[in-house]
Amino acid sequence: MKKQLQFNTIVIGSGLAGLANALRLAEQGQKVAVITKKTLAECNSFYAQGGIAAVVDVNDSMENHISDTLIAGGELCDEKTVRFIIENAPEAIKWLVSMGVNFTPDEHSSTGFHLTREGGHSFRRILHAADATGEAIITKLIQKSLSHPNIKVFENHVAIDLILGSKINKNTNKCFGVYVLNNITNKVIPIAAHNTILATGGAGKVYLYTTNPDIATGDGIAMAYRAGCNITNMEFIQFHPTCLFHPKAKSFLISEAVRGEGGILKLPNGYRFMQDHDERLELAPRDIVARAIDFEMKKHGLEYIYLDISYKSQAFIEEHFPNIYHKCKSLGIDIAHEPIPVVPAAHYTCGGIATNLFGQTNIEHLYAIGECAHTGLHGANRLASNSLLECLVIGQAAVKNILQTPHEDFLELPPWDESQVCDNDEAVVIAHNWDELRRTMWSYVGIVRTNKRLERALHRIKLLNSEIHEYYSNFKLSLDLIELRNLVCVAELIVKSAQLRKESRGLHYSKDFIGKLDYIQNTILNKKECEL
Ligand code: FAD
Numbered sequence: 001m002k003k004q005l006q007f008n009t010i011v012i013g014s015g016l017a018g019l020a021n022a023l024r025l026a027e028q029g030q031k032v033a034v035i036t037k038k039t040l041a042e043c044n045s046f047y048a049q050g051g052i053a054a055v056v057d058v059n060d061s062m063e064n065h066i067s068d069t070l071i072a073g074g075e076l077c078d079e080k081t082v083r084f085i086i087e088n089a090p091e092a093i094k095w096l097v098s099m100g101v102n103f104t105p106d107e108h109s110s111t112g113f114h115l116t117r118e119g120g121h122s123f124r125r126i127l128h129a130a131d132a133t134g135e136a137i138i139t140k141l142i143q144k145s146l147s148h149p150n151i152k153v154f155e156n157h158v159a160i161d162l163i164l165g166s167k168i169n170k171n172t173n174k175c176f177g178v179y180v181l182n183n184i185t186n187k188v189i190p191i192a193a194h195n196t197i198l199a200t201g202g203a204g205k206v207y208l209y210t211t212n213p214d215i216a217t218g219d220g221i222a223m224a225y226r227a228g229c230n231i232t233n234m235e236f237i238q239f240h241p242t243c244l245f246h247p248k249a250k251s252f253l254i255s256e257a258v259r260g261e262g263g264i265l266k267l268p269n270g271y272r273f274m275q276d277h278d279e280r281l282e283l284a285p286r287d288i289v290a291r292a293i294d295f296e297m298k299k300h301g302l303e304y305i306y307l308d309i310s311y312k313s314q315a316f317i318e319e320h321f322p323n324i325y326h327k328c329k330s331l332g333i334d335i336a337h338e339p340i341p342v343v344p345a346a347h348y349t350c351g352g353i354a355t356n357l358f359g360q361t362n363i364e365h366l367y368a369i370g371e372c373a374h375t376g377l378h379g380a381n382r383l384a385s386n387s388l389l390e391c392l393v394i395g396q397a398a399v400k401n402i403l404q405t406p407h408e409d410f411l412e413l414p415p416w417d418e419s420q421v422c423d424n425d426e427a428v429v430i431a432h433n434w435d436e437l438r439r440t441m442w443s444y445v446g447i448v449r450t451n452k453r454l455e456r457a458l459h460r461i462k463l464l465n466s467e468i469h470e471y472y473s474n475f476k477l478s479l480d481l482i483e484l485r486n487l488v489c490v491a492e493l494i495v496k497s498a499q500l501r502k503e504s505r506g507l508h509y510s511k512d513f514i515g516k517l518d519y520i521q522n523t524i525l526n527k528k529e530c531e532l
């Protein structure tokens with residue numbers, strides 16, 4: 001029999017949360033496995049454009065950043081968490097710089113960095129690497145991870161489910177590792193670990209239109225839910241106001257920094273409609289801008305609206321937004337001379353696996369970091385560029401906690417049981433269900449919600465759920481099937497959370513409950529109380 005694979009820590013995911021944690025743990029002598037379902041670079045983090053928010057300018061203050069985060073979050077943020085993350089932001093930036101990340105410099109600034117601005121920020125405080133910040137960060141961290149002797153990378157490996165005490169006849173609320181599908185050989189193996197970190201990112205792919213790459217299927221959230229974790233505030237899905245509208249550009253974001261540097265939102269007749277919606281105009285928090293665009297598109301029967309930065313010089317645009325400029329140019333849009341057609345699209349999952357400030361879940365030895373987690377930082381609407389920051393600060397705290405927490409010896413994990421399944425005969429079922437699920441979510445659980453739409457969505461999701469479950473129980477696993485099973489679970493969590501919130505707050509806007517309640521409440525779902 002082949003020897004069981006075992007590590008001090010398994011990190012599931014190779015985005016910023018995953019790689020930063022793997023590197024920090026490896027530096028402390030831990031043997032770390034990084035499991036990632038495609039290539040290392042295929043993650044939301046790689047596509048981050050605008051940058052990372054931190055108070056580095058002496059004229060800015062922690063209190064400003066904290067207050068901006070709380071205002072954007074619709075009074076639902078956890079203030080202790082907000083303070084902790086924002087106060088540790090400068091340290092996180094130093095760590096990235098020590099890893100070799102080159103943020104765009106500015107010789108005229110006392111900070112040495114060019115700081116940009118995005119919606120909801122009262123000050124220029126976003127460090128960035130032109131308009132491809134994620135690529136600059138992830139490329140460096142990949143280089144470091146691949147050359148680290150304590151890190152073993154498993155690309156094309158998909159985590160299926162966590163291995164808990166119940167699986168090995170132990171009456172404990174602990175995580176002992178994970179079952180993983182090798183997507184090349186199609187074999188499933190158990191991997192054992194003292195600690196497991198979910199760094200699996202968000203669930204943008206549950207919607208038909210999204211800025212997220214294909215990996216964003218909510219796997220970690222679904223795995224954690226099935227394992228018995230609390231899942232918090234899933235109704236708050238952030239729609240980014242400006243995704244490029246073009247038949248050949250799937251999911252291409254036009255950074256909020258374009259508005260931060262003066263970009264104006266317009267109707268086709270040139271009217272600057274944000275003046276009718278919010279005094280902060282294009283730099284109002286994202287929920288407000290996305291809702292305003294949705295309103296104007298529906299009112300005028302438009303497929304898209306325009307974002308216009310063409311009044312700035314070509315040199316300015318090429319210097320600040322080279323990635324966006326060249327991408328649009330390749331599609332025949334010269335943003336230095338014409339406005340950009342844009343639409344809102346699903347962008348960020350504000351809710352997720354409930355954790356404390358050390359990234360700990362309610363299952364022992366199981367951590368969740370980054371977009372898959374809910375720490376309380378984002379409340380009802382995330383402030384732009386706070387998410388990369390959260391990955392780093394909570395990740396650092398989790399590392400300290402892991403190093404201090406005693407653990408048992410490795411246990412022998414049972415092999416994956418495939419005796420009851422046969423080869424998948426009709427892949428078309430999976431493709432059809434994916435499409436139906438994403439359309440349902442887009443049509444009924446989008447920017448503006450109603451009780452009736454949510455009911456319709458839940459009805460369809462339940463039918464899909466039972467069909468997918470049956471398929472999952474009878475056929476051999478594939479990446480698509482694993483992802484679909486997770487997506488349908490996450491869709492149900494989103495709809496059920498939305499139904500529980502009887503108010504409009506932040507990103508959750510319901511025509512049946514206009515206005516906020518006068519008390520604050522998180523929506524918490526747990527398998528024990530709500531079987532999906
Ligand atoms: P990700 O970076 O998404 O990584 C998730 C990883 O988990 C991937 O490697 C994936 O393959 C892996 N994975 C998932 N499921 C499994 C599984 N079952 N088995 C194995 N591996 C799995 N935020 C900012 O703060 N600033 C920005 O400028 C910014 N710009 C953005 C631009 C775009 C286009 C997008 C989409 C998001 C942007 N965000 C930005 C949000 C931010 O990028 C993400 O929230 C953040 O990168 C999440 O990092 P993460 O490590 O949690 O997840």
Ligand code: SIN
Nearest residue numbers: 049050255256384385
């Ligand atoms: C952007 O560049 O607009 C994305 C920033 C973010 O999502 O925080």
